[in-house]
Amino acid sequence: MACVNKKALTFLAIALMSVSTAFGSGYQLNEHGARAVSMGGAFVARAWDASAIYFNPAGLSYVKGFNVMLGGTLILPSTTFTGPYPDNTEWKMNSISFFPPNAYVSYNFNNGFAAGIGVFTPDGLGTEWPQNWLGRFIITKINLQSFNINPTISYAFGDFISIGVGFDYALGSVLLEKYNPTPFRDASGNPITPFIHMQGDANGTGYNFGIMLKPIKNVSVGFSYRSKIDFKTTNGNATFSQAGVLAGLLPGGAVSTSLPFPENWYAGIAYKGENFSVEADYQHVGWSAYKQLNITFAHQTTLQQNSSIIGDYSDTYVLRVGGEYNLNKMWTLRAGVLYDKNPIPDQYDTPILPDADRLGLNVGVGVNVTNHFAVDASYMFLPFKQRTITTSAYGFDGTYNTTANLIGIDLSYRL
Amino acid sequence: MKSIRSNIVSALAVGLVAFVVASCGDFKKSSVVNPPSNGSVDFSMYVSLGNSLTAGYQGGALYESAQEYSYPAEIAKQAGVTQFEQPLISDPGIGGRMKILNLSGPVIGEDPAIGGAPLNSGLTRPYNNLGVPGAVLYDMIDTSSFAAKAGPPRNNPFFQIVLRSAALGNSPVAQALALHPTFVSVWIGANDVLGYATSGGTVGTLGPGTGPTNVATFTALYDQMMSTLLAGAPNAKFVVANIPDVAAVPFFTTVPAVVVNPATQQPVLNPQTGQPIPLIVYRHDASGNLYAGPADPQHDFILLTALDSLEAGVGIPTAVGGTGRPLPNQFVLDSYEIGITEQAIQGYNQAIGAFAASHPDKIALVDAYAVFNQFAKTGDVEQGVDLTNSYITGGFFGLDGIHPTSQGYAFVANIFIQAINKQFGANIPIVPISLVPSSIVLAPTGLGKVLWPDVHYSALKPAIELLQARSY
Numbered sequence: 001m002a003c004v005n006k007k008a009l010t011f012l013a014i015a016l017m018s019v020s021t022a023f024g025s026g027y028q029l030n031e032h033g034a035r036a037v038s039m040g041g042a043f044v045a046r047a048w049d050a051s052a053i054y055f056n057p058a059g060l061s062y063v064k065g066f067n068v069m070l071g072g073t074l075i076l077p078s079t080t081f082t083g084p085y086p087d088n089t090e091w092k093m094n095s096i097s098f099f100p101p102n103a104y105v106s107y108n109f110n111n112g113f114a115a116g117i118g119v120f121t122p123d124g125l126g127t128e129w130p131q132n133w134l135g136r137f138i139i140t141k142i143n144l145q146s147f148n149i150n151p152t153i154s155y156a157f158g159d160f161i162s163i164g165v166g167f168d169y170a171l172g173s174v175l176l177e178k179y180n181p182t183p184f185r186d187a188s189g190n191p192i193t194p195f196i197h198m199q200g201d202a203n204g205t206g207y208n209f210g211i212m213l214k215p216i217k218n219v220s221v222g223f224s225y226r227s228k229i230d231f232k233t234t235n236g237n238a239t240f241s242q243a244g245v246l247a248g249l250l251p252g253g254a255v256s257t258s259l260p261f262p263e264n265w266y267a268g269i270a271y272k273g274e275n276f277s278v279e280a281d282y283q284h285v286g287w288s289a290y291k292q293l294n295i296t297f298a299h300q301t302t303l304q305q306n307s308s309i310i311g312d313y314s315d316t317y318v319l320r321v322g323g324e325y326n327l328n329k330m331w332t333l334r335a336g337v338l339y340d341k342n343p344i345p346d347q348y349d350t351p352i353l354p355d356a357d358r359l360g361l362n363v364g365v366g367v368n369v370t371n372h373f374a375v376d377a378s379y380m381f382l383p384f385k386q387r388t389i390t391t392s393a394y395g396f397d398g399t400y401n402t403t404a405n406l407i408g409i410d411l412s413y414r415l
Numbered sequence: 416m417k418s419i420r421s422n423i424v425s426a427l428a429v430g431l432v433a434f435v436v437a438s439c440g441d442f443k444k445s446s447v448v449n450p451p452s453n454g455s456v457d458f459s460m461y462v463s464l465g466n467s468l469t470a471g472y473q474g475g476a477l478y479e480s481a482q483e484y485s486y487p488a489e490i491a492k493q494a495g496v497t498q499f500e501q502p503l504i505s506d507p508g509i510g511g512r513m514k515i516l517n518l519s520g521p522v523i524g525e526d527p528a529i530g531g532a533p534l535n536s537g538l539t540r541p542y543n544n545l546g547v548p549g550a551v552l553y554d555m556i557d558t559s560s561f562a563a564k565a566g567p568p569r570n571n572p573f574f575q576i577v578l579r580s581a582a583l584g585n586s587p588v589a590q591a592l593a594l595h596p597t598f599v600s601v602w603i604g605a606n607d608v609l610g611y612a613t614s615g616g617t618v619g620t621l622g623p624g625t626g627p628t629n630v631a632t633f634t635a636l637y638d639q640m641m642s643t644l645l646a647g648a649p650n651a652k653f654v655v656a657n658i659p660d661v662a663a664v665p666f667f668t669t670v671p672a673v674v675v676n677p678a679t680q681q682p683v684l685n686p687q688t689g690q691p692i693p694l695i696v697y698r699h700d701a702s703g704n705l706y707a708g709p710a711d712p713q714h715d716f717i718l719l720t721a722l723d724s725l726e727a728g729v730g731i732p733t734a735v736g737g738t739g740r741p742l743p744n745q746f747v748l749d750s751y752e753i754g755i756t757e758q759a760i761q762g763y764n765q766a767i768g769a770f771a772a773s774h775p776d777k778i779a780l781v782d783a784y785a786v787f788n789q790f791a792k793t794g795d796v797e798q799g800v801d802l803t804n805s806y807i808t809g810g811f812f813g814l815d816g817i818h819p820t821s822q823g824y825a826f827v828a829n830i831f832i833q834a835i836n837k838q839f840g841a842n843i844p845i846v847p848i849s850l851v852p853s854s855i856v857l858a859p860t861g862l863g864k865v866l867w868p869d870v871h872y873s874a875l876k877p878a879i880e881l882l883q884a885r886s887y
Contacts, residue, residue, distance in 0.1 A: 084797075086842065086844075087449070087844040087847075088449065088451065089847075134798055135799060136799075137799030138799040181849070182853055183808065183810035183853050183854075183855045185857065187514075187856070187858040189506070191854070192857065193853070245518075245857060246857075393796070395795065395848075396799065
């Protein structure tokens with residue numbers, strides 16, 4: 001036990017330092033457990049491991065004993081921008097990788113009640129472009145790091161229906177860097193393009209609940225809801241550099257912003273056979289909450305003005321299908337697909353967060369190493385639709401191509 | 416039981432495969448969006464003809480770091496031309512380059528009139544860029560001495576700098592043809608009306624009168640110039656541009672015709688009527704008679720050259736602290752004079768458009784008039800760079816209020832490229848404006864709140880007089 005606790009603490013420390021990227025549409029992440037991921041994320045009606053805390057808290061009552069689950073997803077994205085439209089110059093996003101972690105602990109009281117706590121990263125974003133690139137006046141680097149701490153309880157009314165509810169505390173940070181255009185050059189002929197670095201810690205709160213039904217033999221139905229979280233900076237600060245003679249007009253200083261983590265609901269239906277199960281889910285993402293991100297300076301000058309990044313997102317959805325097959329007591333094979341519809345209208349699809357509809361192809365394996373210890377691994381290939389923008393509000397027309405490889409692993413310990 | 420299960424698994428598997436196969440088409444990367452191509456245009460010898468706009472003149476001077484970004488140089492670069500020779504002049508150039516000395520104001524000054532020297536004068540053939548600052552249409556075919564134009568009344572040194580010797584060709588058109596061009600751009604005629612307009616209608620192109628070049632004369636000269644070019648380079652393709660509206664240019668639109676509080680930049684209101692107070696100016700009535708009276712704030716343009724006088728209280732009624740003396744005619748392009756200006760521009764553009772339309776296989780037309788008017792209304796954003804026609808802050812026009820910045824010239828290059836692409840089935844890549852360096856010279860000795868621009872007439876004078884010189 002002591003050993004497990006120490007592990008959990010170490011893990012939390014990693015979580016605090018981790019960087020995240022958006023690999024659900026928008027700046028959402030949907031990878032919160034290797035078992036679920038390897039089945040296309042279709043898990044709301046079968047949330048039968050400790051990651052139920054994320055997927056459907058009602059499932060927690062069906063997870064027996066004391067469970068610890070630790071893992072994460074290694075995300076390896078690759079994005080190019082070709083433009084300005086209709087030109088063929090290709091710009092490559094800096095190669096970066098991310099490892100959003102997940103950690104779950106649950107305990108079943110064997111009287112219908114179960115309780116748990118989860119730490120995971122439902123929203124995050126990281127893009128970094130070369131300093132001298134075509135879009136440097138739009139973005140060179142943005143980094144939204146967050147993790148949620150999600151204490152949860154559930155109650156099962158026999159085998160037919162269970163409910164669960166949780167409280168969500170999100171904390172993290174926001175970072176944004178870019179160059180600002182000016183009409184000026186200095187006396188020695190160098191263009192004056194002040195560089196801004198904005199950074200701040202941020203937090204927000206929300207809640208979640210879920211319900212799971214087993215109306216007929218072998219069939220389960222799940223529904224879960226996660227509320228919107230307003231993620232607000234608490235101590236944001238801006239600094240300008242390379243401002244040359246304009247430095248006096250760009251003092252930087254306190255800056256604040258806020259962005260929503262969208263509400264989500266999942267509905268799914270699963271069929272469980274003797275040694276297999278399959279599921280289909282619909283996930284609704286309330287992206288219409290993101291209209292614009294306002295950047296507000298405490299101190300303003302002629303040049304240092306408030307600004308906003310308009311998003312004007314629409315609500316969207318993810319379709320998920322997947323299943324698993326128990327080869328024997330030790331090995332389980334899994335596969336799934338997902339289709340993730342992006343929420344961003346053409347005119348606001350920018351290199352800040354280049355988005356497009358994606359297709360996720362998932363496979364995975366589960367290994368019961370002992371009766372108490374299991375390893376789940378997942379692999380997802382996530383191609384984005386090639387997206388050509390010709391109506392950019394930033395005058396940034398061109399073609400985006402993105403693919404990502406996501407490798408997940410979770411270690412589960414059960415008592 | 417076993418078979419049911421297998422069927423379900425198989426069905427699921429088949430479903431997955433079908434979904435993946437159906438979706439994959441959309442997810443395959445097609446790397447080439449549009450391959451670059453010069454279409455039916457042969458760029459092996461590109462020559463550009465025109466005036467200061469073609470030369471790459473910026474902020475009252477012609478200098479190397481601006482010429483590098485002239486629109487013909489940008490077009491050449493985008494089309495893959497490796498040898499595009501320009502009459503480069505070392506910084507800060509010739510003409511008296513304007514610069515911001517103090518952002519508080521801002522106060523604008525200038526470099527010496529002869530601050531640089533020609534760098535490329537040893538070239539033994541004509542330059543590819545034959546744009547001559549201050550040239551009017553007639554200069555394109557005028558075979559009189561280049562050196563003579565450096566003396567009175569024109570005092571324009573650029574004919575000698577750009578054209579050098581009659582041995583290379585005794586006119587810009589002759590020099591262009593001497594290069595046996597395969598492609599020619601022509602943007603000429605703006606100075607035929609700008610001399611009149613920038614002088615508030617006091618100086619004409621056709622001496623001794625004070626009007627813009629007569630439209631019939633312009634039409635005849637334009638036809639003669641283009642016919643000479645077409646005959647001399649029978650296999651060449653051409654792109655020609657028409658003349659933008661003065662109402663799109665900050666030299667004319669920056670200074671309002673009402674009294675402005677310099678501290679707040681807001682109009683001073685008449686306490687009785689609550690209305691802004693018009694400046695007192697010399698202007699014309701509808702029949703063309705000059706009189707002193709209140710400006711028509713809706714229609715009259717007060718020129719950028721008026722700022723010194725306004726600062727001295729001229730044009731400002733005594734009731735609000737001015738001298739009550741009317742602003743001289745040379746600082747005002749009133750509605751009557753705007754009518755004459757517009758009529759000339761419309762006439763010139765009719766001539767340019769008609770000539771281009773009669774040779775669609777040879778000539779692409781850039782409708783600069785329409786593009787600049789649209790730009791004046793909406794501005795433009797290019798890769799996160801906002802451009803408007805506001806003086807200084809707009810980023811498009813330089814400190815003389817007439818000539819574009821390097822980024823403005825890149826925009827011009829792009830409208831030429833778009834016209835070429837359309838007419839000749841080409842796909843020349845446009846210039847990415849965010850990669851063009853900003854170019855308004857800021858050499859300040861002080862900072863502060865950006866207020867009313869303080870542009871001294873002495874700084875603008877060389878640029879303006881160049882446009883106002885009579886040629887014939």
